[in-house]
Amino acid sequence: xxxxxxxxxxxxxxxxxxxxxxxxxxxxxxxxxxxxxxxxxxxxxxxxxxxxxxxxxxxxxxxxxxxxxxxxxxxxxxxxxxxxxxxxxxxxxxxxxxxxxxxxxxxxxxxxxxxxxxxxxxxxxxxxxxxxxxxxxxxxxxxxxxxxxxxxxxxxxxxxxxxxxxxxxxxxxxxxxxxxxxxxxxxxxxxxxxxxxxxxxxxxxxxxxxxxxxxxxxxxxxxxxxxxxxxxxxxxxxxxxxxxxxxxxxxxxxxxxxxxxxxxxxxxxxxxxxxxxxxxxxxxxxxxxxxxxxxxxxxxxxxxxxxxxxxxxxxxxxxxxxxxx
Amino acid sequence: xxxxxxxxxxxxxxxxxxxxxxxxxxxxxxxxxxxxxxxxxxxxxxxxxxxxxxxxxxxxxxxxxxxxxxxxxxxxxxxxxxxxxxxxxxxxxxxxxxxxxxxxxxxxxxxxxxxxxxxxxxxxxxxxxxxxxxxxxxxxxxxxxxxxxxxxxxxxxxxxxxxxxxxxxxxxxxxxxxxxxxxxxxxxxxxxxxxxxxxxxxxxxxxxxxxxxxxxxxxxxxxxxxxxxxxxxxxxxxxxxxxxxxxxxxxxxxxxxxxxxxxxxxxxxxxxxxxxxxxxxxxxxxxxxxxxxxxxxxxxxxxxxxxxxxxxxxxxxxxxxxxxxxxxxxxxxxxxxxxxxxxxxxxxxxxxxxxxxxxxxxxxxxxxxxxxxxxxxxxxxxxxxxxxxxxxxxxxxxxxxxxxxxxxxxxxxxxxxxxxxxxxxxxxxxxxxxxxxxxxxxxxxxxxxxxxxxxxxxxxxxxxxxxxxxxxxxxxxxxxxxxxxxxxxxxxxxxxxxxxxxxxxxxxxxxxxxxxxxxxxxxxxxxx
Numbered sequence: 001x002x003x004x005x006x007x008x009x010x011x012x013x014x015x016x017x018x019x020x021x022x023x024x025x026x027x028x029x030x031x032x033x034x035x036x037x038x039x040x041x042x043x044x045x046x047x048x049x050x051x052x053x054x055x056x057x058x059x060x061x062x063x064x065x066x067x068x069x070x071x072x073x074x075x076x077x078x079x080x081x082x083x084x085x086x087x088x089x090x091x092x093x094x095x096x097x098x099x100x101x102x103x104x105x106x107x108x109x110x111x112x113x114x115x116x117x118x119x120x121x122x123x124x125x126x127x128x129x130x131x132x133x134x135x136x137x138x139x140x141x142x143x144x145x146x147x148x149x150x151x152x153x154x155x156x157x158x159x160x161x162x163x164x165x166x167x168x169x170x171x172x173x174x175x176x177x178x179x180x181x182x183x184x185x186x187x188x189x190x191x192x193x194x195x196x197x198x199x200x201x202x203x204x205x206x207x208x209x210x211x212x213x214x215x216x217x218x219x220x221x222x223x224x225x226x227x228x229x230x231x232x233x234x235x236x237x238x239x240x241x242x243x244x245x246x247x248x249x250x251x252x253x254x255x256x257x258x259x260x261x262x263x264x265x266x267x268x269x270x271x272x273x274x275x276x277x278x279x280x281x282x283x284x285x286x287x288x289x290x291x292x293x294x295x296x297x298x299x300x301x302x303x304x305x306x307x308x309x310x311x312x313x314x315x316x317x318x319x320x321x322x323x324x325x
Numbered sequence: 326x327x328x329x330x331x332x333x334x335x336x337x338x339x340x341x342x343x344x345x346x347x348x349x350x351x352x353x354x355x356x357x358x359x360x361x362x363x364x365x366x367x368x369x370x371x372x373x374x375x376x377x378x379x380x381x382x383x384x385x386x387x388x389x390x391x392x393x394x395x396x397x398x399x400x401x402x403x404x405x406x407x408x409x410x411x412x413x414x415x416x417x418x419x420x421x422x423x424x425x426x427x428x429x430x431x432x433x434x435x436x437x438x439x440x441x442x443x444x445x446x447x448x449x450x451x452x453x454x455x456x457x458x459x460x461x462x463x464x465x466x467x468x469x470x471x472x473x474x475x476x477x478x479x480x481x482x483x484x485x486x487x488x489x490x491x492x493x494x495x496x497x498x499x500x501x502x503x504x505x506x507x508x509x510x511x512x513x514x515x516x517x518x519x520x521x522x523x524x525x526x527x528x529x530x531x532x533x534x535x536x537x538x539x540x541x542x543x544x545x546x547x548x549x550x551x552x553x554x555x556x557x558x559x560x561x562x563x564x565x566x567x568x569x570x571x572x573x574x575x576x577x578x579x580x581x582x583x584x585x586x587x588x589x590x591x592x593x594x595x596x597x598x599x600x601x602x603x604x605x606x607x608x609x610x611x612x613x614x615x616x617x618x619x620x621x622x623x624x625x626x627x628x629x630x631x632x633x634x635x636x637x638x639x640x641x642x643x644x645x646x647x648x649x650x651x652x653x654x655x656x657x658x659x660x661x662x663x664x665x666x667x668x669x670x671x672x673x674x675x676x677x678x679x680x681x682x683x684x685x686x687x688x689x690x691x692x693x694x695x696x697x698x699x700x701x702x703x704x705x706x707x708x709x710x711x712x713x714x715x716x717x718x719x720x721x722x723x724x725x726x727x728x729x730x731x732x733x734x735x736x737x738x739x740x741x742x743x744x745x746x747x748x749x750x751x752x753x754x755x756x757x758x759x760x761x762x763x764x765x766x767x768x769x770x771x772x773x774x775x776x777x778x779x780x781x782x783x784x785x786x787x788x789x790x791x792x793x794x795x796x797x798x799x800x801x802x803x804x805x806x807x808x809x810x811x812x813x814x815x816x817x818x819x820x821x822x823x824x825x826x827x828x829x830x831x832x833x834x835x836x837x838x839x840x841x842x843x844x845x846x847x848x849x850x851x852x853x
Binding site: 032033034035036038039040041042043044045046048049050051052054055058086087088089094097098101153156157160161168169170171174175269270271272274275278279282284285286287 | 360552
């Protein structure tokens, strides 16, 4: 009951925060010089006064800023995300098209990095000081320090160009109509390189963190007590050490999960993955205000939701933590 | 998993086989799918309301205009099968092709042309508006004839008929609607050889053959896929592995060109950019000292080694520009003052102005906008900073995105900036706009932003545009070029050549002065 009340309270707060974010974002992106009409004239190599006026009138940019803001907030409250005049389509459609590929990519990478990262961290902690520990630590450091795009490009060079095992870019084979399992397999093949590239970095973070946290916990008194009671080593590791060591990892994973929806501009660009990160990045360059605000809103909502979920997970992992405290 | 390598082996075999029977492959044949790189993704495919390069490349398969132009910019039939110009240069009569249908099956008639030129393009198209406003009357005496009566002679009128300048749009879809907001813009209907099948944003644009195309038997290709590849390295891999068959404009970074050129499966051409004829130049804001002094501008021009830029930044693509008019455009004249690379002369000019080197070796500090059109311009900007630094001009580079750059330049908030623009087949269409004083309009990009004003130049450009006799016009354009090059209102750097890489399995891809922006009715794939 207490938990439900807590969740309800946080949801109400979340909505207020979200509205604040909408207003702030709206004003912030207007501070950037230029507007969509300038961009379109700049790209076309032409643009007289009439052209700029027409575009601004069509985009509603000729209205006072306060009126534009009011209209936008009114629309958002009714869940109307507006229209991308540049692409001539409702923002909701664009987001709905771009979100699933992003979630597939970031979700896969997130799970992969969390599971493998924690497993590697545990493994390293168990054999601390030995060569396999050093190997894991060095690899983790390597992937932590290497830029994503470089890892991605090297992956493409090795697995696509040299070996020809995996497709270099895209989300599915264009021009071959596939369905069902064949399609899933095809998307899966295309997913391997970008998901790995994205996962490697986070995997390194989780592995290092789990290892450090495990090493800290395993020397504490309650672990010694458990060992004195004669509990099996595996049991101690799982129930006493890992469960206590995992909290900081949950915190970091929670923060990272908030970014899932924002996608990864770098990985989506290198692999031509049709996700939302690229949509947002291009919207910035093109000053496509409504699209950008839509992405911002969606990611803010996601961050708020994930923060809430993280707090609930805390209380599940460690019952001593009280909700709402 | 080795599917791709198997396909590659197969294709390599196919290429070998065709090389052996090259003679037999000269007859175009039906069939085949072409995968083409497109980057960035176009905002829309409706060429009437958007004229960015990607829109022109992709939309050019859907929309056509009355004429096409060969590599020497001579008009060829397009939607018009023949045309005549009256001796006084006032009346242009076009006879249209027969049996042309829109993609929705409705017949194409002279009314569509009249509607496009008179109503549609003058309303929405910033480049066509001034051209068609010169018409006193546009009429269709019969469904296969269109007559344009001009208020006064305008020699470049015959050069305005390529699809990104004058796309012909369907009257039955656009008449009486809000042209920009018409939902049909998302399902473009043209007369071209390919129809839009599907557009998966961020991934690809799929075209299928228009079986009712007015040129019987064409197009040869069954399908075209435009693949959106935002990353430059991914584009190189795509061409290298044969997953895409065509790249153009700035798809391939200049430093990758020598390597790709050596690959056996690719052919490099720089043809197909004659109509656009792009020149890169260094623009000076003439309102800001010391740019108001001609000697300073000449000194800057002398301080820049344009051969070095061509060889080391553009990797041999292009050639140093001699003046305001591109050498592939009518009325070009090479007989103008020259500004060879000569840092000593530059320093002498600066000394003469009284700009002495200070204790730190700096004569003067200026800023320069980085052109946000790709890495090659970043490198060009860095080179210019270095080159000018050597003669004592300290340059601070300001980098920005397109919106910021556009905002600064159109509002005259700059000292120097790189610029690139197309000349659109004729000096009166693409060159005069940058130098005539009536086009000094704050807030408008690609107008005369640097503020150059010279009554003689105004007069000559005005007269030359309405002169029917090409010899007379040439005299005026030659004088224009000599005056401008002496004045150096801007420093013309390079005539740009763009690398077009074509997979050797495809032929007849680049067949006109608009290159990859043309409709690809003639492109075909050699037999497997």
